Amino acid sequence: MTEVNTSKNSLRRQSGLAHVINYGQFGNVTLNGPSLFICERHPLTILQLDTNKSKTLTDISNLLNAEFPHTTNTCKGDDERRIIWLGPNRWLIVEPEHGCLQTLIKNEFNSSEVFLTDLSHGKSTVRLRGRKARDVLMKGSGIDWHLNSFGADYCAHTKLFDLAATVDCRDIDVFDIYIARGFAEDFWGTLMDAAAEFGYQVD
Amino acid sequence: MLIINCPLCGPRDHAEFTYVGDATKNRPENGDSSNDHAWYDFVYLRDNPKGLHEELWQHSFGCRCFVKVLRNTLTHEIIATGMPKDNLILKEKGLELSV
Numbered sequence: 001m002t003e004v005n006t007s008k009n010s011l012r013r014q015s016g017l018a019h020v021i022n023y024g025q026f027g028n029v030t031l032n033g034p035s036l037f038i039c040e041r042h043p044l045t046i047l048q049l050d051t052n053k054s055k056t057l058t059d060i061s062n063l064l065n066a067e068f069p070h071t072t073n074t075c076k077g078d079d080e081r082r083i084i085w086l087g088p089n090r091w092l093i094v095e096p097e098h099g100c101l102q103t104l105i106k107n108e109f110n111s112s113e114v115f116l117t118d119l120s121h122g123k124s125t126v127r128l129r130g131r132k133a134r135d136v137l138m139k140g141s142g143i144d145w146h147l148n149s150f151g152a153d154y155c156a157h158t159k160l161f162d163l164a165a166t167v168d169c170r171d172i173d174v175f176d177i178y179i180a181r182g183f184a185e186d187f188w189g190t191l192m193d194a195a196a197e198f199g200y201q202v203d
Numbered sequence: 204m205l206i207i208n209c210p211l212c213g214p215r216d217h218a219e220f221t222y223v224g225d226a227t228k229n230r231p232e233n234g235d236s237s238n239d240h241a242w243y244d245f246v247y248l249r250d251n252p253k254g255l256h257e258e259l260w261q262h263s264f265g266c267r268c269f270v271k272v273l274r275n276t277l278t279h280e281i282i283a284t285g286m287p288k289d290n291l292i293l294k295e296k297g298l299e300l301s302v
Contacts, residue, residue: 072266087265088266141216143215
Protein backbone atom coordinates (compact mmCIF):
# COMPACT_ATOMS: atom_id res chain seq x y z
CA MET A 1 0.00 0.00 0.00
CA THR A 2 1.28 3.49 -0.86
CA GLU A 3 2.11 5.54 2.17
CA VAL A 4 0.10 8.76 2.37
CA ASN A 5 2.32 11.81 2.61
CA THR A 6 0.85 14.03 5.29
CA SER A 7 3.68 16.52 5.51
CA LYS A 8 2.70 20.18 5.46
CA ASN A 9 3.96 20.69 1.92
CA SER A 10 1.73 17.99 0.49
CA LEU A 11 -1.34 19.82 1.79
CA ARG A 12 -0.41 23.16 0.29
CA ARG A 13 -3.06 24.51 -2.07
CA GLN A 14 -2.21 23.85 -5.71
CA SER A 15 -2.75 26.41 -8.43
CA GLY A 16 -5.34 25.59 -11.08
CA LEU A 17 -3.13 27.30 -13.67
CA ALA A 18 0.18 25.70 -12.69
CA HIS A 19 0.36 23.57 -15.84
CA VAL A 20 -0.39 26.32 -18.35
CA ILE A 21 1.47 29.40 -17.19
CA ASN A 22 4.58 30.25 -19.22
CA TYR A 23 6.56 33.16 -17.90
CA GLY A 24 8.04 35.78 -20.20
CA GLN A 25 7.03 38.22 -22.89
CA PHE A 26 4.73 37.19 -25.72
CA GLY A 27 2.73 38.60 -28.60
CA ASN A 28 3.29 41.93 -30.29
CA VAL A 29 5.74 43.44 -27.80
CA THR A 30 7.16 46.72 -29.16
CA LEU A 31 10.32 48.61 -28.22
CA ASN A 32 8.25 50.42 -25.56
CA GLY A 33 7.75 47.11 -23.82
CA PRO A 34 4.57 45.11 -23.20
CA SER A 35 1.23 46.90 -22.83
CA LEU A 36 -0.11 44.26 -20.48
CA PHE A 37 1.14 42.43 -17.42
CA ILE A 38 -0.64 39.26 -16.39
CA CYS A 39 -0.10 37.14 -13.30
CA GLU A 40 -1.95 34.70 -11.11
CA ARG A 41 -2.79 35.65 -7.53
CA HIS A 42 -2.27 32.51 -5.50
CA PRO A 43 -2.93 31.18 -2.91
CA LEU A 44 -5.92 33.17 -1.73
CA THR A 45 -8.63 32.62 0.83
CA ILE A 46 -11.93 33.35 -0.92
CA LEU A 47 -14.97 33.26 1.32
CA GLN A 48 -18.58 33.95 0.37
CA LEU A 49 -20.53 35.50 3.21
CA ASP A 50 -24.33 35.74 3.36
CA THR A 51 -26.23 37.51 6.09
CA ASN A 52 -29.39 39.60 6.14
CA LYS A 53 -28.88 40.92 9.66
CA SER A 54 -27.38 44.39 9.66
CA LYS A 55 -26.18 44.17 13.28
CA THR A 56 -24.36 40.92 12.56
CA LEU A 57 -22.73 42.51 9.55
CA THR A 58 -21.60 45.46 11.65
CA ASP A 59 -20.13 43.05 14.21
CA ILE A 60 -18.29 41.11 11.47
CA SER A 61 -17.06 44.39 10.04
CA ASN A 62 -15.65 45.32 13.46
CA LEU A 63 -14.14 41.86 13.95
CA LEU A 64 -12.34 41.96 10.61
CA ASN A 65 -11.62 45.67 10.87
CA ALA A 66 -12.92 46.02 7.34
CA GLU A 67 -15.77 47.90 5.74
CA PHE A 68 -18.42 46.10 3.67
CA PRO A 69 -19.57 47.80 0.46
CA HIS A 70 -23.34 48.36 0.37
CA THR A 71 -23.53 50.02 -3.03
CA THR A 72 -24.16 47.58 -5.87
CA ASN A 73 -21.14 46.57 -7.96
CA THR A 74 -18.53 48.11 -5.66
CA CYS A 75 -15.62 46.79 -3.58
CA LYS A 76 -13.69 47.99 -0.56
CA GLY A 77 -10.32 47.18 0.93
CA ASP A 78 -6.88 46.41 -0.40
CA ASP A 79 -4.78 43.39 -1.33
CA GLU A 80 -4.58 42.34 2.32
CA ARG A 81 -8.36 42.07 2.62
CA ARG A 82 -10.70 42.84 -0.25
CA ILE A 83 -14.49 42.73 0.12
CA ILE A 84 -16.55 42.53 -3.04
CA TRP A 85 -20.32 43.08 -3.35
CA LEU A 86 -21.83 39.94 -4.91
CA GLY A 87 -25.55 40.59 -4.60
CA PRO A 88 -28.09 41.64 -1.97
CA ASN A 89 -26.82 40.54 1.47
CA ARG A 90 -23.92 38.64 -0.14
CA TRP A 91 -20.22 39.47 -0.26
CA LEU A 92 -16.94 37.88 -1.26
CA ILE A 93 -14.03 38.27 1.15
CA VAL A 94 -10.62 37.78 -0.43
CA GLU A 95 -7.26 37.77 1.31
CA PRO A 96 -3.88 36.04 0.99
CA GLU A 97 -4.22 32.60 2.50
CA HIS A 98 -3.64 32.51 6.25
CA GLY A 99 -6.05 29.66 6.94
CA CYS A 100 -7.90 31.31 9.79
CA LEU A 101 -10.56 33.63 8.36
CA GLN A 102 -13.41 31.13 8.25
CA THR A 103 -12.64 29.82 11.73
CA LEU A 104 -12.41 33.36 13.05
CA ILE A 105 -15.93 34.21 11.88
CA LYS A 106 -17.43 30.81 12.72
CA ASN A 107 -16.17 30.99 16.28
CA GLU A 108 -17.80 34.35 16.88
CA PHE A 109 -21.14 34.03 15.10
CA ASN A 110 -24.07 31.65 15.10
CA SER A 111 -24.35 29.57 11.93
CA SER A 112 -28.01 30.61 11.61
CA GLU A 113 -26.98 34.27 11.31
CA VAL A 114 -24.04 34.01 8.95
CA PHE A 115 -23.63 31.61 6.06
CA LEU A 116 -20.06 31.03 4.94
CA THR A 117 -18.96 29.20 1.81
CA ASP A 118 -15.27 28.59 1.27
CA LEU A 119 -14.55 29.08 -2.43
CA SER A 120 -10.76 29.13 -2.10
CA HIS A 121 -10.42 25.74 -3.77
CA GLY A 122 -12.93 26.54 -6.49
CA LYS A 123 -11.65 29.83 -7.86
CA SER A 124 -8.61 30.93 -9.80
CA THR A 125 -7.61 34.57 -9.74
CA VAL A 126 -5.81 36.38 -12.54
CA ARG A 127 -4.50 39.93 -12.29
CA LEU A 128 -4.55 41.94 -15.51
CA ARG A 129 -2.57 45.17 -15.45
CA GLY A 130 -1.58 47.73 -18.06
CA ARG A 131 -2.85 50.46 -20.36
CA LYS A 132 -4.50 47.95 -22.71
CA ALA A 133 -6.26 45.98 -19.96
CA ARG A 134 -9.65 47.52 -20.73
CA ASP A 135 -9.24 46.70 -24.42
CA VAL A 136 -8.77 43.03 -23.54
CA LEU A 137 -11.86 43.05 -21.30
CA MET A 138 -13.84 44.70 -24.10
CA LYS A 139 -13.14 41.69 -26.29
CA GLY A 140 -14.68 39.34 -23.75
CA SER A 141 -17.79 41.08 -22.50
CA GLY A 142 -20.34 43.59 -23.73
CA ILE A 143 -20.60 45.66 -20.57
CA ASP A 144 -19.36 49.24 -20.44
CA TRP A 145 -15.67 49.09 -19.40
CA HIS A 146 -15.06 52.83 -19.85
CA LEU A 147 -13.33 54.50 -16.93
CA ASN A 148 -16.36 56.74 -16.31
CA SER A 149 -18.60 53.70 -15.81
CA PHE A 150 -16.14 51.20 -14.39
CA GLY A 151 -13.51 52.95 -12.32
CA ALA A 152 -11.42 51.91 -9.34
CA ASP A 153 -13.30 49.92 -6.66
CA TYR A 154 -16.05 48.89 -9.08
CA CYS A 155 -16.81 45.24 -9.76
CA ALA A 156 -18.90 43.31 -12.25
CA HIS A 157 -20.23 39.79 -12.25
CA THR A 158 -20.59 38.92 -15.88
CA LYS A 159 -19.79 36.56 -18.71
CA LEU A 160 -16.20 37.09 -19.75
CA PHE A 161 -15.14 35.12 -22.83
CA ASP A 162 -18.33 33.10 -22.27
CA LEU A 163 -17.31 32.11 -18.75
CA ALA A 164 -18.84 33.31 -15.49
CA ALA A 165 -16.39 35.79 -13.99
CA THR A 166 -16.12 38.42 -11.30
CA VAL A 167 -14.03 41.40 -12.37
CA ASP A 168 -12.73 43.68 -9.63
CA CYS A 169 -11.21 47.01 -10.71
CA ARG A 170 -8.37 47.42 -8.21
CA ASP A 171 -7.07 50.59 -9.81
CA ILE A 172 -7.56 52.48 -13.05
CA ASP A 173 -5.68 49.90 -15.11
CA VAL A 174 -5.50 46.97 -12.69
CA PHE A 175 -8.13 44.25 -12.68
CA ASP A 176 -8.53 41.07 -10.64
CA ILE A 177 -10.54 38.42 -12.45
CA TYR A 178 -12.06 35.54 -10.46
CA ILE A 179 -12.95 32.51 -12.53
CA ALA A 180 -14.11 28.98 -11.72
CA ARG A 181 -11.04 26.80 -11.26
CA GLY A 182 -12.36 24.12 -13.60
CA PHE A 183 -12.45 26.63 -16.47
CA ALA A 184 -9.25 28.44 -15.51
CA GLU A 185 -7.02 26.80 -18.12
CA ASP A 186 -9.54 27.53 -20.86
CA PHE A 187 -9.83 31.13 -19.65
CA TRP A 188 -6.05 31.54 -19.51
CA GLY A 189 -5.68 30.38 -23.12
CA THR A 190 -8.39 32.74 -24.33
CA LEU A 191 -6.89 35.62 -22.35
CA MET A 192 -3.48 35.02 -23.92
CA ASP A 193 -5.03 35.04 -27.40
CA ALA A 194 -6.89 38.28 -26.65
CA ALA A 195 -3.78 39.95 -25.24
CA ALA A 196 -1.38 38.88 -28.00
CA GLU A 197 -2.01 41.83 -30.33
CA PHE A 198 -1.01 44.29 -27.56
CA GLY A 199 2.06 42.41 -26.35
CA TYR A 200 2.00 41.03 -22.82
CA GLN A 201 4.26 39.84 -20.07
CA VAL A 202 3.42 36.98 -17.74
CA ASP A 203 4.92 37.54 -14.29
CA MET B 204 -29.23 40.52 -29.12
CA LEU B 205 -31.36 41.71 -26.20
CA ILE B 206 -30.11 44.05 -23.50
CA ILE B 207 -31.84 43.59 -20.15
CA ASN B 208 -31.44 46.36 -17.62
CA CYS B 209 -30.87 44.55 -14.31
CA PRO B 210 -32.13 46.84 -11.51
CA LEU B 211 -28.99 46.04 -9.51
CA CYS B 212 -26.21 45.53 -12.06
CA GLY B 213 -27.27 47.78 -14.94
CA PRO B 214 -27.65 46.94 -18.64
CA ARG B 215 -26.43 43.45 -19.49
CA ASP B 216 -26.53 41.05 -22.40
CA HIS B 217 -29.48 38.64 -22.23
CA ALA B 218 -27.04 35.70 -22.36
CA GLU B 219 -26.26 36.46 -18.70
CA PHE B 220 -29.89 35.77 -17.79
CA THR B 221 -31.96 32.61 -17.52
CA TYR B 222 -35.61 32.73 -18.48
CA VAL B 223 -37.75 31.68 -15.52
CA GLY B 224 -41.31 32.08 -16.71
CA ASP B 225 -44.58 33.96 -16.64
CA ALA B 226 -44.60 36.65 -13.95
CA THR B 227 -48.35 37.18 -14.03
CA LYS B 228 -49.18 33.96 -12.18
CA ASN B 229 -49.98 34.33 -8.48
CA ARG B 230 -49.34 31.51 -6.05
CA PRO B 231 -52.61 30.23 -4.45
CA GLU B 232 -53.12 31.02 -0.79
CA ASN B 233 -52.80 27.47 0.56
CA GLY B 234 -52.20 23.92 -0.53
CA ASP B 235 -55.42 22.20 0.57
CA SER B 236 -57.42 20.10 -1.90
CA SER B 237 -60.25 22.67 -2.22
CA ASN B 238 -57.77 24.76 -4.16
CA ASP B 239 -56.83 22.10 -6.70
CA HIS B 240 -58.01 24.08 -9.71
CA ALA B 241 -56.06 27.17 -8.60
CA TRP B 242 -52.92 25.06 -8.13
CA TYR B 243 -53.41 23.35 -11.51
CA ASP B 244 -53.69 26.79 -13.11
CA PHE B 245 -50.62 28.08 -11.23
CA VAL B 246 -48.40 25.11 -12.03
CA TYR B 247 -49.43 24.10 -15.56
CA LEU B 248 -51.53 26.66 -17.44
CA ARG B 249 -49.73 29.37 -19.36
CA ASP B 250 -51.01 31.93 -21.84
CA ASN B 251 -49.11 32.57 -25.05
CA PRO B 252 -49.71 36.27 -25.56
CA LYS B 253 -48.88 38.18 -28.74
CA GLY B 254 -47.67 41.54 -27.50
CA LEU B 255 -46.72 42.76 -24.05
CA HIS B 256 -45.88 40.14 -21.48
CA GLU B 257 -44.50 40.28 -17.93
CA GLU B 258 -41.78 37.69 -17.44
CA LEU B 259 -39.35 36.65 -14.74
CA TRP B 260 -35.69 36.26 -15.64
CA GLN B 261 -32.82 35.38 -13.32
CA HIS B 262 -29.51 37.19 -13.61
CA SER B 263 -27.70 33.89 -13.18
CA PHE B 264 -24.28 35.12 -14.35
CA GLY B 265 -24.52 38.32 -12.31
CA CYS B 266 -26.17 39.16 -9.01
CA ARG B 267 -28.36 36.00 -9.20
CA CYS B 268 -31.48 38.05 -8.45
CA PHE B 269 -34.83 37.59 -10.15
CA VAL B 270 -35.76 40.43 -12.47
CA LYS B 271 -39.22 41.22 -13.81
CA VAL B 272 -39.16 42.10 -17.51
CA LEU B 273 -41.93 43.66 -19.57
CA ARG B 274 -41.28 42.37 -23.09
CA ASN B 275 -43.11 42.55 -26.38
CA THR B 276 -43.25 38.94 -27.59
CA LEU B 277 -43.89 40.12 -31.14
CA THR B 278 -40.93 42.51 -31.55
CA HIS B 279 -38.74 41.30 -28.63
CA GLU B 280 -38.53 44.91 -27.45
CA ILE B 281 -37.87 45.14 -23.72
CA ILE B 282 -40.01 47.99 -22.46
CA ALA B 283 -39.24 47.98 -18.73
CA THR B 284 -37.49 45.98 -16.02
CA GLY B 285 -37.79 45.95 -12.25
CA MET B 286 -37.73 43.87 -9.11
CA PRO B 287 -40.24 41.00 -8.89
CA LYS B 288 -42.57 42.99 -6.63
CA ASP B 289 -42.81 45.89 -9.11
CA ASN B 290 -45.86 46.34 -11.29
CA LEU B 291 -44.32 47.27 -14.62
CA ILE B 292 -47.65 47.74 -16.35
CA LEU B 293 -48.57 50.53 -13.96
CA LYS B 294 -45.13 52.04 -14.37
CA GLU B 295 -45.57 52.23 -18.10
CA LYS B 296 -48.68 54.36 -18.30
CA GLY B 297 -50.86 53.81 -21.32
CA LEU B 298 -49.65 50.24 -21.90
CA GLU B 299 -51.89 47.30 -21.21
CA LEU B 300 -51.35 43.57 -21.35
CA SER B 301 -52.69 42.07 -24.55
CA VAL B 302 -53.72 38.51 -23.83
